Amino acid sequence: MQTLAPLAPPRPEPAVEPTLGDRLRARWLCWLVPALVTGVVVAFRAGTPEPWRDELATWSAAHRTVPQIVELGRHIDGVTVPYYLLAHVMAGFGDSVLVLRLPSMFAATATAAVTALLARRLWGPRAALTAGLLVAAMPVVSRYGQEARGYALAALFSVTATLLLLRALDSARWWAWLAYTTSVLLLGWSHQIALLLLIGHAVAVAVIRRRAVAAWLATVVVAAAGVVPFALLGMGQRATQLDWLSAAEPADLADVLQTVFLSGVIGGAVGAFAVMALRTRDRRAPLLLLSALLPVLTLYAVDQLVTPMFVGRYLVFVVPLLCALAGRALADLRLPLGLTVVLVLAAIGLPAQEEIRRTHSGFDYRRAAALIHAQDRPGDGIIYAPRDGWHFTDIALRYYLGDDVPKDVLLQSDEVADASLWATECADPAACLTGTDRVWVLSGDNLETGRRAGPTDQLTPAQQAVLTGSFRQVTQTRVDGFTIALFVRGRR
Structure with a gap:
């Protein structure tokens, strides 16, 4: 009988070295593809929507000298001075609003890349790819990526600071802390309310590496030193800048995802996926969620206890953090299925x-300017109503018509001379209208109620008396947000 030799144990399969293509997909494509997609999405028709009132304020500030911008900050928008200085630089490359929007467009593109890098560092390339593409699919990213204000920059520096904090906690090198300090400084310069992110960062430092609390505090103090001068400029300006706000209701807090994401369905889905990411055993996931959640709750508390300021666009900086978490949850699915979810959310967001x-507001400045320009005559004057409101119609007409704007008959001193966003009108409208036989009245609808303005509803009693006593109305036209009327001297 033949004895069988015992079977030899199977040889282990030799380890397969990752190919160059594998390394490329893992290290580069997972963030490069989202960045390219976001860049294309944000650039699509970026110059089509006309500037709305906040962007008109940016345009006005950008065309002032640096000392004039700083002086403007002493009266209004003190916290926005760093952004206005950036806009001033951009204005040197062109006069269009598209040029002013370029920093926001680049910031939105970079936000997708950095969000992917954050997710890659925490959970790998698949989470990175889905997180970055989620950023590209968000309507809110396109909205503020096509706006000449600092919200897209705040989103970029929010996720950048979070990534650099993790690197600093891992390496504890001085240069890592310096990079984090710089990102926090830029975050504060882009939008000071975004510094609420540091509440979540403080919790993360205490949990992940308690020994680093002193180093973290030192970096925050250094960064704050660069923000404080602009914070001091803005002190006492709340009554001027946020007088249109009232305290938020509990329903406003409940609807915050709708408000921030510009879509309740998309915001709810991203929020749900972000919570699902907590199933991972990685304790950094709940800390990242806290970094997104605590600023929302803190801003609501300030709104209720100190002064109203709970505005959805002020919280855009939490969007990339939630997208990073949602990318982690989608990474548990097969890649085709995860990408399908992203495509479905993108499709839902197409109407938005x-x-x-199409528009960033309900006020058609372009049509109003074109209508007046088509019918004005040499010697025509114009009156803006209300002059002290947030419509900025005088700035808008200068943007569209340049030197072809009818004479501002009630102008006493312009907004640059007043270091303001509003001009000063003469106290005696009858004297100021002397010599003017035709005058346009451009009346903006009520910003709070949306109530349509009549031709003279928002003029002062003295201005109304002059128009009704010495002029007769010959035309009246409506465009979105405005009533335009032409008055000719003579009795009715």
């Missing part, structure tokens, strides 16, 4: 994307 590229 279309609306974003």
Whole structure:
């Protein structure tokens, strides 16, 4: 009988070295693809929506000298001075609002890349790819990526600071802390309310590496030193800048995802996926969620206890953090299924994307300017109503018509001379209208109620008396947000 030799144990399969293509997909494509997609999405028709009132304020500030911008900050928008200085630099490359929007467009593109890098560092390339593409699919990213204000920059520096904090906690090198300090400084310069992110960072430092609390505090103090001068400029300006706000209701807090993401369905889905990411055993996931959640709750508390300031666009900086968490949850699915979810959310957001590229407000400054320009005559004057409101119609007409704007008959001193966003009108409208036989009145609708303005509803009693006593109305036209009337001297 033949004895069988015992079977030899199977040889282990030799380890397969990752190919160059594998390394490329893992290290580069997971963030490069989202950045390219976001860049294309944000650039699509970026110059089509006309500037709304906040962007008109940016345009006005950008065309002032540096000392004039600083002086403006002493009266209004003190916290926005760093952004206005950036806009001033951009204005040197062109006069269009598209040029002013370029920093926001680049910031939105970079936000997708950095969000992917954050997710890659925490959970790998698959989470990175889905997180970055989620950023590209968000209507809110396109909305503020196509706006000449600092919200897209705040989103970029929010996720950048979070990534650099993790690197600093891992390496504890001085240069890592310096990079984090710089990102926090830029975050504060882009939008000071975004510094609420540091509440979540403080919790993360205490949990992940308690020994680093002193180093973290030192970096925050250094960064704050660069923000404080602009914070001091803005002190006492709340009554001027946020007088249109009232305290938020509990329903406003409940609807915060709708408000921030510009879509309740998309915001709810991203929020749900972000919570699902907590299933991972990685304790950094709940800390990242806290970094997004605590600023929202803190801003609501300030709104209730100190002064109203609970505004959805002030919280855009939490969007990339939630997208990073949602990318982690989608990474548990097969890649084709995860990408399908991203495509479905992008499809849901298409109506909002279309609306974003049509208008940023309900005020058609372009048509109002074109209508007046088509019918004005040499010697015509114009009156803006209300002059002290947030419509900025005088700035808008200068943007569209340049030197072809009818004479501002009630102008006493312009907004640059007043270091303001509003001009000063003469106290005697009858004397100021002497010699003017035709005068346009451009009346903006009520910003709070949306109530349509009549031709003279928002003029002062003295201005109304002059128009009704010495002029007769010959035309009246409506465009979105405005009533335009032409008055000719003579009795009715």
